[in-house]
Amino acid sequence: MLTRVIVAVIAIPILILIIFFTPLWALGIVVGVIAAGSAWEFLRCTEKDLPVRMHIIPSICAFFIPFCSAFYPGGRVCEIAVFFLFA
Numbered sequence: 001m002l003t004r005v006i007v008a009v010i011a012i013p014i015l016i017l018i019i020f021f022t023p024l025w026a027l028g029i030v031v032g033v034i035a036a037g038s039a040w041e042f043l044r045c046t047e048k049d050l051p052v053r054m055h056i057i058p059s060i061c062a063f064f065i066p067f068c069s070a071f072y073p074g075g076r077v078c079e080i081a082v083f084f085l086f087a
Contacts (some may be wrong), residue, residue, distance in 0.1 A: 036063035059081025 018030050039062035043055050061081040068077040 024070045028067045029069075032063040032065070032067035035066055038062065056076070 014075060015030070022030075022032055036059040039059045040055055043050060043058060065081050070078075
């Protein structure tokens with residue numbers, strides 16, 4: 001728990017700076033990395049015996065949804081990510 005508090009104390013000010021002072025594409029990268037890490041952790045917590053490829057594909061899709069949405073706000077990013085999840 002102490003590790004999470006220390007990371008939050010360091011990461012929250014950095015995240016606030018990124019939100020307010022970086023271009024949209026950099027925010028898309030940061031949010032994508034956070035989403036990919038969250039997807040990886042969620043899958044690791046739910047099922048420990050899954051093969052690595054079952055962690056990689058959802059993590060990649062979780063990264064590309066906010067990343068591509070930053071570049072193509074009116075695009076069909078979510079539909080493409082869902083296609084790759086089911087493929």
